[in-house]
Amino acid sequence: MTPPLSLPNRTALSVNVNKVALVRNTRHLGIPSVTRAAELCLQAGAQGITVHPRPDERHIRGQDVYELATLMKAWPDREYNIEGNPSQNLMDFIRQVRPHQATFVPDSEDQFTSDHGWSFPQDAERLAPLVAECRALGVRVSLFMDPVPEQMAAARAVGADRVELYTEPYAAAWGMPQQSAEIKRYAAAAQAALDxxxxxxxxxDLNRDNLATFVREVPCVLEVSIGHALIADALELGYAATVQAYLACINDGHSAARAHNS
Known part of the structure; x- marks a missing residue:
């Protein structure tokens, strides 16, 4: 049985370094270094590193997964999260690396980027034994999910420890008339997950513009995994300043939530 939730004072920032690997893979020089990028983000205060190694190795390669696992041993208070489809190549990495967290994502092999979550009851039968295997290995399991409150109990029923809410619809609605309705959907889904x-x-697609509001309005978010926007910002600001800016957004969101609730 999963132990009771221990909610942190601050939402953890896990930096997805896939886009660093994507740039590196355009040449055969080994630069920019994925492990160096991860190290700089950790030094700047990021609480974790995320990778999503796809079968075609378009960005993160198998060797990156293992080198990052070695790096993370020097940061025992930080977390390593490996994402992917457990029906493809993910489980081999989980069995060998045993990261802190496995995030199951229902991507097809040629999918451009993640764009939807798991569905229940359709996916329950194939997910349950894979979730059980991860947990037997001591690996926490998070399921990539759309913000549908009615799906959360089913995600828990297959043994998941967490859900990762797919936030592209929220990001797409940012600054639009439907922004308020979207954030309410996510707040309701998060509450259903907690329940x-x-x-x-x-x-x-969380970024420096929309992150603070998300953290303020959505209850008890344990972790945000951010890659594309963060790495794009780092091209202009550098890794350290960028990570610190995202951590400031998280702090601003929590401060606003506390002020609202006081």
Missing amino acids: AGLGVNAGH
Whole structure:
């Protein structure tokens, strides 16, 4: 049985370094270094590193997964999250590396980027034994999910520890008339997850503009995984300043939430 949730004072920032690997793979020089990027982000205060190694190795390669696992041993207070489809190549990495967290994502092999979550009851039968295997290895499992409150109890029923709310619809609505309705959808889904005994993660297209509001409005977000926007910002600001800016957004969101609730 999963132990009771221990909610942190601050949402953890896990930096997805896939886009660093994407740039590196355009040449055969080994630069920019994925492990160096991860190290600089950790030094700047990021609480974790995320990778999504796809079968075609378009960005993160198998060797990156293992080199990052070695790096993370020097940061025992930080977390390593490996994402992917457990029906493809993910489980081999989980069995060998045993990261802190495995995030199951229902991507097809040729999918451009993650764009939807798991569905229940359709996916329950194939997910349950894979979730059980991860947990037997001591690996926490998070399921990539659309913000549908009615799906959260089913995610918990297959043994998941957390859900990662797919936030692209929220990001797309930012600054639009539907922004308020979208954030309410995510708040309701997060509350349903909490009620079911799940932890709540979030990710996809979160950035310096929309992150603070998300953290303020969505209850008890344990972790945000951010890659594309963060790495794009780092091209202009550098890794350290960028990570610190995202951590400031998270702090601003929590401060606003506390002020609202006081």
